[in-house]
């Protein structure tokens with residue numbers, strides 16, 4: 001084989017490899033962009049859904065949401081969250097009463113009640129622990145809400161409830177506080193149009209000081 005032919009073949013091989021590498025690079029980029037785009041879409045699409053179809057949410061879907069939840073950031077990685085899953089209609093009815101008779105609480109096929117173990121945090125962080133445990137559990141709750149949107153489920157974070165009543169219904173130990181009653185199911189309503197428009201971002205941003 002002549003020197004020229006060798007070189008040409010090598011050049012062609014080089015071009016081929018570069019093209020392949022280029023393709024692989026743009027594929028990786030496309031996947032990355034698709035992930036980014038789907039994250040943006042989920043964030044935009046997420047609205048509270050309060051009416052649900054009368055059919056159960058499969059166990060695997062619930063597990064997926066819980067697996068998202070436990071990826072939330074956590075102070076000292078102490079992971080103060082715990083979850084009470086409520087499917088029993090009688091318990092849901094009791095919870096609805098404790099939540100100012102909110103119908104969505106009684107009718108959702110399942111409620112994921114996110115709870116915060118104050119003690120788990122308090123042992124390391126003292127009085128700050130209570131604050132951290134609520135923040136962490138709220139983060140975990142948001143991941144459940146976003147996960148529900150991603151999976152085509154509807155969810156609502158219910159925070160208007162009597163905490164003592166909810167603690168009694170769940171028989172929570174005194175160091176565990178309920179955070180959110182997340183009602184969950186297949187949506188039977190379109191998300192409401194935002195009546196409460198978002199406060200313009202410029203009004204919310206402060207530079208260096210308030």
Ligand SMILES: Cc1cc2nc3c(=O)[nH]c(=O)nc-3n(C[C@H](O)[C@H](O)[C@H](O)COP(=O)(O)O)c2cc1C
Nearest residue numbers: 046047048049050102104156157158159160161196
């Ligand atoms: C701390 C907290 C408590 C809430 N409590 C309730 C509640 O008890 N019942 C309810 O229907 N929605 C409740 N929501 C949902 C809000 O009403 C809702 O997020 C808000 O109106 C904005 O609508 P969107 O989430 O659909 O964008 C609560 C939200 C938060 C963050």
